[in-house]
Amino acid sequence: MTKPLVADVPQASQADGYEKIDQYNSQSVKRIADKYRTILDELGEDSQREGLLKTPERVAKALQFLTHGYHLDPAEILRSAMFKEEYQQMVIVKDIEIYSLCEHHVLPFFGKAHVAYIPNGHIVGLSKIPRVVDAFARRLQVQERLTVDIRNCIQDTLKPLGVAVVLEAQHLCMIMRGIQKQHSIATTSAFTGEFEQERTRAEFLRLIA
Numbered sequence: 001m002t003k004p005l006v007a008d009v010p011q012a013s014q015a016d017g018y019e020k021i022d023q024y025n026s027q028s029v030k031r032i033a034d035k036y037r038t039i040l041d042e043l044g045e046d047s048q049r050e051g052l053l054k055t056p057e058r059v060a061k062a063l064q065f066l067t068h069g070y071h072l073d074p075a076e077i078l079r080s081a082m083f084k085e086e087y088q089q090m091v092i093v094k095d096i097e098i099y100s101l102c103e104h105h106v107l108p109f110f111g112k113a114h115v116a117y118i119p120n121g122h123i124v125g126l127s128k129i130p131r132v133v134d135a136f137a138r139r140l141q142v143q144e145r146l147t148v149d150i151r152n153c154i155q156d157t158l159k160p161l162g163v164a165v166v167l168e169a170q171h172l173c174m175i176m177r178g179i180q181k182q183h184s185i186a187t188t189s190a191f192t193g194e195f196e197q198e199r200t201r202a203e204f205l206r207l208i209a
């Protein structure tokens with residue numbers, strides 16, 4: 001085996017012409033804001049005091065941004081940059097930042113994703129992998145499903161010889177509520193194809209360590 005291709009793509013999502021979505025559905029912003037005003041009052045706050053006047057609208061916009069993955073098609077992101085290529089060594093994109101919201105508490109979980117695949121006739125533009133991760137992360141999620149969503153999308157769309165996904169994340173719903181030690185990290189993984197073989201998987205895990 002020749003040397004696998006290992007890429008760090010901390011800023012790939014910007015370099016790719018990927019634009020932060022700050023267009024909002026104004027009807028939806030208004031409806032969410034109205035309900036959030038009620039929530040603030042219910043919590044014992046005064047939603048009419050100066051510091052909170054614009055908070056419901058800001059929260060509504062933040063929520064729309066943090067869940068904009070619902071409007072993205074991750075498979076289409078991959079298909080937009082697939083190329084015929086005979087390269088058949090492991091391709092790894094590691095240290096992809098993830099920011100998601102747990103679906104049980106709507107609180108953030110965040111960390112890193114490491115993704116690898118072994119091409120089978122097609123490769124995909126490296127910057128698309130972090131975008132696929134982001135498209136699934138920017139929704140209400142659980143870490144386990146996020147891991148499998150990413151794996152399945154790459155496997156089903158690119159049809160490589162194997163896919164490996166490892167996610168390491170901290171969950172504020174556990175940390176802030178005192179259920180978890182401050183810095184403990186949850187790790188999840190999902191594999192297909194050649195990564196189900198001990199030797200290939202071990203090489204991947206060594207390269208992301």
Ligand SMILES: [Zn+2]
Pocket residue numbers: 102103104105106107171173174
């Ligand atoms: Zn939670």
